[in-house]
Amino acid sequence: xxxxxxxxRLCEYxxxxxxxxxxxxxxxxxxxxxxxxxxxxxxxxxxxxxxxxPQVEPPAGFEARxxxxxxxxxxxxxxxxxxxxxxxxxxxxxxxxVLLIAVLAGFLYQKEHVSESTRQTAPGAGSSEKGETLxxxxxxxxxxxxxxxxxxxxxxxxASRQDQREQRLQxxxxxxxxxxxxxxxxQPESPAVGNRGEYLRAxxxxxxxxxxxxxxxxxxxxxxxxxxxxxxxQSDVPGGSTLSQDxxxxxxxxxxxxxxxxQAQSEVLTIPRAHYEDFKQGLxxxxxxESAAAVGMRETQSAEHVTVLVTIVPAAxxxxxxxxxxxxx
Amino acid sequence: xxxxSNPTGEEDxxxxxxxxxxxxxxxxxxxxxxxxxxxxxxxxxxxAYRMLGADPHEAEEITHVVFIQAxxxxxxxxxxxxxxxxxxxxxxxxxxxxxxQLARERKVFTDxxxxxxxxxxxxxxxxxxxxxxxxxxWGYLQNAxxxxxxxxxxxxxxxxxxxxxxxxxxxxLDIPLNTVKSxxxxxxxxxxxxxxxxxxxxSQL
Numbered sequence: 001x002x003x004x005x006x007x008x009r010l011c012e013y014x015x016x017x018x019x020x021x022x023x024x025x026x027x028x029x030x031x032x033x034x035x036x037x038x039x040x041x042x043x044x045x046x047x048x049x050x051x052x053x054p055q056v057e058p059p060a061g062f063e064a065r066x067x068x069x070x071x072x073x074x075x076x077x078x079x080x081x082x083x084x085x086x087x088x089x090x091x092x093x094x095x096x097x098v099l100l101i102a103v104l105a106g107f108l109y110q111k112e113h114v115s116e117s118t119r120q121t122a123p124g125a126g127s128s129e130k131g132e133t134l135x136x137x138x139x140x141x142x143x144x145x146x147x148x149x150x151x152x153x154x155x156x157x158x159a160s161r162q163d164q165r166e167q168r169l170q171x172x173x174x175x176x177x178x179x180x181x182x183x184x185x186x187q188p189e190s191p192a193v194g195n196r197g198e199y200l201r202a203x204x205x206x207x208x209x210x211x212x213x214x215x216x217x218x219x220x221x222x223x224x225x226x227x228x229x230x231x232x233x234q235s236d237v238p239g240g241s242t243l244s245q246d247x248x249x250x251x252x253x254x255x256x257x258x259x260x261x262x263q264a265q266s267e268v269l270t271i272p273r274a275h276y277e278d279f280k281q282g283l284x285x286x287x288x289x290e291s292a293a294a295v296g297m298r299e300t301q302s303a304e305h306v307t308v309l310v311t312i313v314p315a316a317x318x319x320x321x322x323x324x325x326x327x328x329x
Numbered sequence: 330x331x332x333x334s335n336p337t338g339e340e341d342x343x344x345x346x347x348x349x350x351x352x353x354x355x356x357x358x359x360x361x362x363x364x365x366x367x368x369x370x371x372x373x374x375x376x377a378y379r380m381l382g383a384d385p386h387e388a389e390e391i392t393h394v395v396f397i398q399a400x401x402x403x404x405x406x407x408x409x410x411x412x413x414x415x416x417x418x419x420x421x422x423x424x425x426x427x428x429x430q431l432a433r434e435r436k437v438f439t440d441x442x443x444x445x446x447x448x449x450x451x452x453x454x455x456x457x458x459x460x461x462x463x464x465x466x467w468g469y470l471q472n473a474x475x476x477x478x479x480x481x482x483x484x485x486x487x488x489x490x491x492x493x494x495x496x497x498x499x500x501x502l503d504i505p506l507n508t509v510k511s512x513x514x515x516x517x518x519x520x521x522x523x524x525x526x527x528x529x530x531x532s533q534l
Contacts, residue, residue: 008514010514011510011513011514011517012495012510015488015495017495041532042521042528043517043518043521045521045528045531045532046517046520046521046524046528047489047517049470049524049527049528049531050470050485050489050490050520051489052466052467052470053379053467053470053471053490054467055371055375056374056375056378056383056385057371058370058371058374058385058388058389058392059385059389062374062389062392065389065393066366066393066396069393069397070396070397070400073397073400073401074359
């Protein structure tokens with residue numbers, strides 16, 4: 001056994017943790033090495049010195065103070081109870097809670113809302129100056145949101161991608177269509193008619209259930225909805241007309257504007273859900289329905305009425321040479 | 330330990346095992362916690378007392394805190410270690426934190442003691458002078474403990490003063506057994522160096 005080896009084992013030696021052989025090895029070394037013996041003596045004496053330190057008793061009154069302490073601890077409300085008490089007794093905390101809930105609700109609503117408006121935006125869907133600024137900002141925002149959410153786990157993501165594809169197709173076919181129309185026709189009497197321009201002016205974006213893009217016929221013949229489709233429909237459909245007179249006029253005017261300005265015109269119409277298919281077919285009177293898509297799964301799905309964004313795209317000149325597109329549905 | 334034969338009564342509190350007490354506490358028996366508390370209180374108190382400069386108020390406060398913490402968290406105790414090492418771990422952590430806090434505030438554990446030239450009286454007699462001398466001797470040793478680093482103080486207190494095994498100390502401090510050995514060795518070496526004058530007196534006796 002070497003010196004360092006012996007000294008490494010001194011602790012265990014004095015604490016009687018070494019087996020017989022190791023113990024004998026240390027003792028043999030100490031017998032022959034004066035330096036290590038001195039060191040061992042120091043440690044041994046140190047151990048003995050400190051062994052003289054007595055165990056002490058807790059001071060008088062310890063028990064009573066402990067019992068008081070324990071009782072205090074047991075009567076202390078737990079974390080949940082304390083939080084509840086704070087909430088009950090503090091108006092600022094209550095106010096903060098209400099505010100928090102409001103902000104949270106607003107955030108959730110906005111999130112939902114934006115994802116709805118993603119589907120709503122069609123090429124050339126602006127119908128006023130204000131509408132344009134909103135519309136132009138929206139696609140970038142929406143595109144970013146969609147990038148962020150992909151691969152999306154939410155139920156909308158598949159629909160969003162589908163809509164994006166549709167948008168791209170339409171943008172390719174209609175490179176300069178994203179312009180505002182000159183104006184929209186106010187419809188103050190009829191609450192059933194939504195007007196996108198008005199809505200956007202009021203500072204909101206209108207969620208829609210369906211988005212229909214109609215390419216207007218180039219033909220100058222004035223086949224009108226009021227003349228053919230809608231009026232006959234009024235008599236065909238029992239219990240109500242597919243389109244009100246105002247709505248028919250709205251679409252007529254939009255088509256006219258599209259033809260005159262060469263720019264896409266959009267209108268939002270609210271129609272009975274049951275009439276949607278008929279309505280779509282009715283649109284064939286003014287042009288070719290290029291796409292008709294249900295956008296999103298609004299909570300109003302069960303509602304009796306649906307909101308349809310109709311975008312009337314002017315016919316590409318000359319007649320008959322309009323680019324053919326794959327139909328969306 | 331005979332547990333079944335004596336389910337109630339005074340004797341029970343002495344024969345019932347720690348782990349059975351723990352089980353009872355976990356089932357809502359507060360009295361069983363008192364058995365554990367009384368059983369381990371003195372050890373915990375002495376550990377804190379030595380680690381905190383032999384201050385009875387500090388030691389009492391830490392002891393209370395340790396048992397309150399044990400009471401509150403005993404539901405989480407899963408019995409992987411023995412109750413006493415679990416309890417000691419709480420105690421060492423509390424005492425160590427307090428010791429470091431006191432050292433920052435008052436520098437009580439870093440100042441060299443003024444009575445290092447004290448001649449100890451080791452003979453155990455009952456005369457008032459000798460009792461005083463004995464208290465001074467204890468104070469000398471306590472000062473040496475105070476000057477140790479927290480790591481050295483805790484390992485020395487556990488093993489030398491509390492008689493905890495190396496293995497249990499490793500579990501309490503959550504360090505490997507070899508670290509226990511080397512740390513203990515350095516702690517004893519530091520104390521031997523610090524108590525050099527005392528040891529010289531000793532060797533001349």
